[in-house]
Amino acid sequence: MAWDFETDQEYQKKLDWANEFVREEVEPLDRLFPHQQFVPMDDTKRKIIDPLKEEVRRQELWATHLGPDLGGQGFGQLKLALLNEILGRSPWASTVFGTQAPDTGNAEIIAHYGTPEQKERYLRPLLEGELFSCYSMTEPQGGADPTQFKTRAVKDGDEWVINGWKYFSSNAKTASFLIVMAVTNPDVSPYKGMSMFLVPADTPGVNIVRNVGLYGERLNDGSHALIHYEDVHVPEAALLGGEGQAFVIAQTRLGGGRIHHAMRTIGLSQKALDMMCERALSRQTAGSLLADKQFVQGYIADSYAQLMQFRLFVLYTAWEIDKYNDYKRVRKDISAVKVVMPTVLHDIAWRAMQVHGALGTTNEMPFFGMIHAAGVMGLADGPTEVHKATVARQLLRDYKPSDGMWPSEWIPDKLDAAKARFAHLLDLEVGNL
Numbered sequence: 001m002a003w004d005f006e007t008d009q010e011y012q013k014k015l016d017w018a019n020e021f022v023r024e025e026v027e028p029l030d031r032l033f034p035h036q037q038f039v040p041m042d043d044t045k046r047k048i049i050d051p052l053k054e055e056v057r058r059q060e061l062w063a064t065h066l067g068p069d070l071g072g073q074g075f076g077q078l079k080l081a082l083l084n085e086i087l088g089r090s091p092w093a094s095t096v097f098g099t100q101a102p103d104t105g106n107a108e109i110i111a112h113y114g115t116p117e118q119k120e121r122y123l124r125p126l127l128e129g130e131l132f133s134c135y136s137m138t139e140p141q142g143g144a145d146p147t148q149f150k151t152r153a154v155k156d157g158d159e160w161v162i163n164g165w166k167y168f169s170s171n172a173k174t175a176s177f178l179i180v181m182a183v184t185n186p187d188v189s190p191y192k193g194m195s196m197f198l199v200p201a202d203t204p205g206v207n208i209v210r211n212v213g214l215y216g217e218r219l220n221d222g223s224h225a226l227i228h229y230e231d232v233h234v235p236e237a238a239l240l241g242g243e244g245q246a247f248v249i250a251q252t253r254l255g256g257g258r259i260h261h262a263m264r265t266i267g268l269s270q271k272a273l274d275m276m277c278e279r280a281l282s283r284q285t286a287g288s289l290l291a292d293k294q295f296v297q298g299y300i301a302d303s304y305a306q307l308m309q310f311r312l313f314v315l316y317t318a319w320e321i322d323k324y325n326d327y328k329r330v331r332k333d334i335s336a337v338k339v340v341m342p343t344v345l346h347d348i349a350w351r352a353m354q355v356h357g358a359l360g361t362t363n364e365m366p367f368f369g370m371i372h373a374a375g376v377m378g379l380a381d382g383p384t385e386v387h388k389a390t391v392a393r394q395l396l397r398d399y400k401p402s403d404g405m406w407p408s409e410w411i412p413d414k415l416d417a418a419k420a421r422f423a424h425l426l427d428l429e430v431g432n433l
């Protein structure tokens with residue numbers, strides 16, 4: 001019997017350690033340095049954060065998603081999921097554990113498709129946590145549909161020259177290099193005519209026009225860049241994977257990124273549920289605790305059930321990825337997880353906010369941040385609607401139309417078939433049914 005919902009004891013000990021470490025040592029960073037996990041280290045931050053990273057390495061929990069040859073632990077996605085749901089409590093935690101987006105996804109594709117030179121130049125320092133990276137795919141005229149992309153890379157001698165616009169390139173302003181998706185052959189299908197390039201951020205022509213901020217951030221002081229690539233020259237060696245392989249690489253990149261977000265979302269949703277329960281047990285009104293009110297009990301029970309369903313689905317999908325080592329094969333479940341993720345976080349955070357009354361809506365509590373994060377999750381790495389379509393398409397592949405006029409489960413036909421099947425055993429009376 002292979003199904004097993006237990007974590008092996010050795011790893012559980014590591015998770016217990018991580019849980020305490022994140023709560024005690026890492027979560028305070030979120031208050032000290034909010035929204036700064038992608039800002040290059042200065043001496044003050046180094047003094048605090050370097051020892052924390054060292055401790056994580058000593059515990060052998062650094063970059064658990066990558067193999068030992070790449071500086072990670074090679075634990076795979078299931079163990080990463082169990083760790084990430086702890087890290088999801090804190091924006092800084094992924095950085096301290098070497099598993100922060102978008103770098104994990106970027107590291108994965110360089111690990112999969114990079115040449116030894118590319119790995120040495122980009123992957124090693126990325127894994128050391130010394131530099132940041134950016135994934136530059138979405139364009140202003142179309143994000144959800146890559147067939148709309150216009151950014152071009154044209155061969156010029158032994159160089160490629162990139163021209164075009166990219167939008168919402170997260171962390172471009174602090175990244176040391178960008179992974180840019182560009183059309184290299186407009187005469188074939190976009191699925192075969194685009195390629196990926198590793199572009200150092202200081203290459204002439206990489207012009208950040210605006211750093212778009214999310215809601216609540218200062219105008220033009222956000223982390224999501226509008227970039228104009230203007231005659232950006234890169235050598236042939238900047239091509240990641242083969243020419244025309246961008247779409248396949250993107251699926252690997254996004255498959256990993258999506259499931260990692262989902263893992264962390266479990267942790268964030270659990271945090272909201274924890275706060276909801278604490279408040280319900282702490283606040284007295286109309287003669288009893290909030291915990292005694294049936295509406296509030298309903299919030300708690302619904303949240304728990306929603307979170308458990310989501311958690312099991314994420315863990316199952318992570319297990320599938322480890323088993324098949326092929327994101328494409330697990331695409332349906334990754335998309336389905338991506339579809340439910342924003343709703344789970346939104347619903348639980350919303351209920352937790354409601355249970356906190358007016359306090360819940362203030363900037364002294366984190367709920368609006370969580371609800372906003374849920375909105376972002378419905379778009380980043382592809383809109384919910386597109387993922388729903390993927391799930392449906394993939395599911396429908398396993399079905400075929402019914403023969404004839406009636407559905408295959410049409411009861412009159414079924415009854416006739418059942419009678420025929422057992423005719424030799426049925427007496428006359430039953431046969432007249």
Ligand SMILES: Cc1cc2nc3c(=O)[nH]c(=O)nc-3n(C[C@H](O)[C@H](O)[C@H](O)COP(=O)(O)OP(=O)(O)OC[C@H]3O[C@@H](n4cnc5c(N)ncnc54)[C@H](O)[C@@H]3O)c2cc1C
Pocket residue numbers: 102134135136137138140141142143144145167168169170171224376379380381382383384385386389
């Ligand atoms: C916080 C954040 C970070 C991001 N980081 C990055 C990054 O690092 N790199 C990067 O390249 N991109 C990044 N993105 C961009 C993201 O991938 C795109 O926003 C996403 O692909 C949607 O593209 P769009 O915004 O152009 O929306 P559109 O493509 O304009 O879609 C808008 C809406 O139209 C509907 N829609 C679109 N297509 C369909 C369809 N086929 N069927 C039904 N309805 C549809 C949906 O409701 C969708 O929400 C980020 C986005 C966010 C919010």
